[in-house]
Amino acid sequence: MPIHDSEGIFKVPQPLFLYWDAVATAREEYRTETALFSGETREYSSDDIAKLIRRWMKQIGLGINRAHVIGSHGHDQKVAAVITPTYFSYNVTKWEETGFHNDEGHPFCIAKEMAVGKFPLFLEGVARVMKTMDKKQAAVLYEHVKQSGLRDNELKMYTLSSTLAGQSYDMGRMMGFSSGWLENQSVWMDQSYKYYLELIKKGMFDQFFEEMRSGMLPFIDGQKYGRSVMECSSFIVSSAFEDPNFFGRGVLARLSGSAAEFLSIWKLMFIGDTLFQLNEGGKLEMQLVPSLPAWLFRENEFAQSRADKKYVIRFKLFTSINVAYFTATPKDLFGVKPLRYTIGLRDGSIMSVDTISSTLAANIRKVVLIDYIHAYF
Structure with a gap:
């Protein structure tokens, strides 16, 4: 398993690094060889294909297990180990120069060692991994998510991410927004509706209808939402925002993916x-x-x-x-x-x-x- 330091940076063990290097090299060679397809075909037996798929599934399972071990940090220490993280950072910590340079004069290098950094929890990973679970597993995950930093307890909704406080600006534009706004810990309607959809798909009816009464537009306070509850927004300002007057306000009304998720939910309900x-x-x-x-x-x-x-x-x-x-x-x-x-x-x-x-x-x-x-x- 990866070894981590006090700041949560995991040094990738050499066997795992060598595996990554071999797979990455094979992928790059494949892309080079297939840049122009010849049109030739090759037949494989169903047994050979089944063996390949089993090997792939095994590696995916090992990767998911490692992700759980690495977990997430920020303000979710108590529950992070059981909630699948969504994103990681990867940094090459040891390398060798090849002697070649690009057009701008920067040297090409070969990675020799790597470290994995952790990010706070994001709701996307939760919604995606729940698709692979049975009802019992999903119920356990649900309870942990409800206790995590993804839950906005004041609005009784779920935010796109837990707090991003202390994160590097290398995370991208989300760090340019105030907490509770846009990608920085707001209630991203499309993503939260995906999560609700998985709850009803798993037959978790009590949990789903409890969340629906506080997290879906037909049941929220239209005055607080600031527009018609028939109109989806890009995001809802969470209680992490600095101005309480904006809590629960819908921003950037549009026909977002949440409309598609809502129709799927409606179909399953009725x-x-x-x-x-x-x-x-x-x-x-x-x-x-x-x-x-x-x-x-x-x-x-x-x-x-x-x-x-x-x-x-x-x-x-x-x-x-x-x-x-x-x-x-x-x-x-x-x-x-x-x-x-x-x-x-x-x-x-x-x-x-x-x-x-x-x-x-x-x-x-x-x-x-x-x-x-x-x-x-």
């Missing part, structure tokens, strides 16, 4: 992961599998008798088909399939079914033939 699929017989089927908390349901204003389901939530499918979910009592629907459906066609006919299959599923895909879908839980 529709499920896979709306249409083929059954074992190869026939088309449709299945709504929402993941919705009880507190989103409202009393059914159209209920006329005790037999009618009292609570409902509504949305539009394909911008045209009115869909309503009905329950007798407010309850969480986390990955739950409906007990039955009532489907109204535009010709006035009504169908009651337990499953939506074959012709009916195909008609729903055509959209224009269907007026509404009522699902009962």
